[in-house]
Amino acid sequence: QDDPIPFVRFPNGAEVPALGQGTWAMGEDAGHAMAEIESLKAGIDLGMTLIDTAEMYGDGGAEEIVGQAIKGRRDEVFIVSKVYPWNASLTGTVEACEHSLERLGTDRIDLYLLHWRGSHPLAETVAAFEMLKASGKIGAWGVSNFDTGDMEELLGVPDGANVAANQVLYNLSRRGIEFDLLPWCQSRSIPVMAYSPIEQGHILHHPELIRIAKAYQATPAQLALAFLLERDGVIVIPKTSSAARAAENRDCVSLEITDEDWQALDAAFPPPAKKKPLEML
Numbered sequence: 467q468d469d470p471i472p473f474v475r476f477p478n479g480a481e482v483p484a485l486g487q488g489t490w491a492m493g494e495d496a497g498h499a500m501a502e503i504e505s506l507k508a509g510i511d512l513g514m515t516l517i518d519t520a521e522m523y524g525d526g527g528a529e530e531i532v533g534q535a536i537k538g539r540r541d542e543v544f545i546v547s548k549v550y551p552w553n554a555s556l557t558g559t560v561e562a563c564e565h566s567l568e569r570l571g572t573d574r575i576d577l578y579l580l581h582w583r584g585s586h587p588l589a590e591t592v593a594a595f596e597m598l599k600a601s602g603k604i605g606a607w608g609v610s611n612f613d614t615g616d617m618e619e620l621l622g623v624p625d626g627a628n629v630a631a632n633q634v635l636y637n638l639s640r641r642g643i644e645f646d647l648l649p650w651c652q653s654r655s656i657p658v659m660a661y662s663p664i665e666q667g668h669i670l671h672h673p674e675l676i677r678i679a680k681a682y683q684a685t686p687a688q689l690a691l692a693f694l695l696e697r698d699g700v701i702v703i704p705k706t707s708s709a710a711r712a713a714e715n716r717d718c719v720s721l722e723i724t725d726e727d728w729q730a731l732d733a734a735f736p737p738p739a740k741k742k743p744l745e746m747l
């Protein structure tokens with residue numbers, strides 16, 4: 467019955483839903499574990515089968531929550547995890563990945579990202595990623611919080627062109643990447659993963675977002691997510707620990723916004739007129 471979630475294709479041919487699920491702040495409090503697992507499971511049932519996590523979240527706890535949520539259904543989901551920059555040496559990356567695999571209870575991470583740039587040379591991290599790919603422990607690798615200049619530099623290192631994704635801060639109130647990074651990635655068919663797509667809830671009280679959403683009997687969160695889903699090659703990963711909100715977020719795919727209302731949204735949340743350095747949370 468539900469409208470299908472659009473798909474985004476990775477350079478290696480893997481297709482994933484453009485709407486997935488985040489896990490930041492999960493696995494921090496045992497009292498919340500049940501709700502977190504139920505919410506992720508509900509999201510998977512609704513087709514949000516891409517799950518984004520990291521060794522950082524809950525100090526490994528989020529990966530354990532994901533492991534619980536995907537038990538018995540590994541082949542239904544596409545798992546994204548991330549290595550800390552200070553672990554991203556040749557051997558450190560491999561070790562960190564193995565620990566993540568253990569916590570996730572699986573033998574493969576579909577997409578493994580460098581969480582942000584650190585002091586280990588990119589060439590070393592990329593070499594480690596390629597080793598992990600060759601051994602089948604990861605399906606593909608990518609980066610996070612890389613601005614256009616970082617991406618250019620990455621393409622200059624051996625195998626750097628194998629980068630499969632760049633995960634960055636992108637939402638209505640953070641449109642800077644539309645000026646150069648987003649078109650740069652789109653023109654090279656490198657998917658962009660939009661993190662904090664509802665600005666961790668902070669944009670939901672914006673009067674114009676509320677007004678336009680109401681006109682469609684939608685919620686501000688749904689409109690904010692629909693805005694991102696409009697873009698080619700963008701994967702949106704809202705986080706929620708509530709199954710009801712997972713369903714609400716999933717329903718954003720049914721919104722059909724008029725050009726006039728997109729323009730009203732542009733007026734309230736203007737696109738960038740010049741290059742802005744990439745912001746991060």
Ligand code: NDP
Pocket residue numbers: 487488489490491518519581610611633634660661662663664665666667670685687688703704705706707708711714715747
């Ligand atoms: P989001 O923009 O996804 O917002 C999450 C917050 O919004 C939570 O507090 C959640 O609360 C609430 N929320 C979710 N859905 C709704 C809704 N429909 N209505 C009202 N409130 C809602 O922020 P995140 O920072 O979590 O970003 C998403 C994911 O992106 C992360 O979880 C993580 O996986 C990834 N990320 C990656 C980063 C990187 O550096 N690569 C940095 C930041 C995030 P509740 O759970 O109670 O529903």
